[in-house]
Amino acid sequence: MFHHIAYYRVSASDPSIEVQRTMMGGSFDQEFSDEGVSSSVKAADRPGFADLLASIRKGDTLYVFAVDRLGRDALDVQTNVRRLIDAGVAVEVRGLGRIGGDVGELLLTLLAQLAELERRKIAERTAAGRQVAREALKATGKTHRGKSSLGRPFAANAEEVREWRKANKASIAKTAEQFGLSPATVKRYCAAR
Known part of the structure; x- marks a missing residue:
């Protein structure tokens, strides 16, 4: 069959x-x-x-x-x-x-x-866009789209999250709830010292 x-x-x-x-x-x-x-x-x-x-x-x-x-x-x-x-x-x-x-x-x-050609063209356009953003950021402090960095913005100030957690002896979950973050983000912030 x-x-x-x-x-x-x-x-x-x-x-x-x-x-x-x-x-x-x-x-x-x-x-x-x-x-x-x-x-x-x-x-x-x-x-x-x-x-x-x-x-x-x-x-x-x-x-x-x-x-x-x-x-x-x-x-x-x-x-x-x-x-x-x-x-x-x-x-x-x-x-x-x-x-x-x-x-x-x-x-x-x-x-x-x-299909392969289109994937390459997308990669080229992405790289060109990144380069324009880098140049604008270097020249003006903002990207060509008005952002203050190239990467994803931080959800919260990592130092502030670490300090609050330490001062309150809070768990990862409690800290995540306090700042409206995911537990994974809190773990990453607390590990990055």
């Missing part, structure tokens, strides 16, 4: 796989996912994708939300698709259809290259 299998992946910045699951809409015999896994990790090294590769069989159909879900870059995508097709698995990409044959593989190669 052949199975219809779905694979979902979202990076650390994405909220959950539910958007992909909803958009792909079908009922699947099995679902595999990797949530919070960086796109820089090869697909075969992701726990969910590795489990998928171990259980998928000849005649099964794999459904994915987008081409870039199948690998970290164009080469990884091509390697994984070739591996799946050689194993007798059909690969179906939402909005693109079934990948197979010379034309399908050519289209896949092109789309994977475009």
Whole structure:
């Protein structure tokens, strides 16, 4: 019996796989996912994708939300698709259809290259924005967006948090409640001396 299998992946910045699951809409015999896994990790090294590769069989159909879900870059995508097709698995990409044959593989190669190019362009734009912010901060004391630092602003003054905790002999939880911080932030502030 052949199975219809779905694979979902979202990076650390994405909220959950539910958007992909909803958009792909079908009922699947099995679902595999990797949530919070960086796109820089090869697909075969992701726990969910590795489990998928171990259980998928000849005649099964794999459904994915987008081409870039199948690998970290164009080469990884091509390697994984070739591996799946050689194993007798059909690969179906939402909005693109079934990948197979010379034309399908050519289209896949092109789309994977475009996805990789877009990731590089995003990285370049991000780096350029950081450089502009650094220069503005150095020249004016504020970034080009009016912030007083490049990083995330502190939720509270770390020294003040440490002093209050020490003076009140308070627990991490009590200190977090007092300042409206998470316990992890209080621990980080108290450890940074």
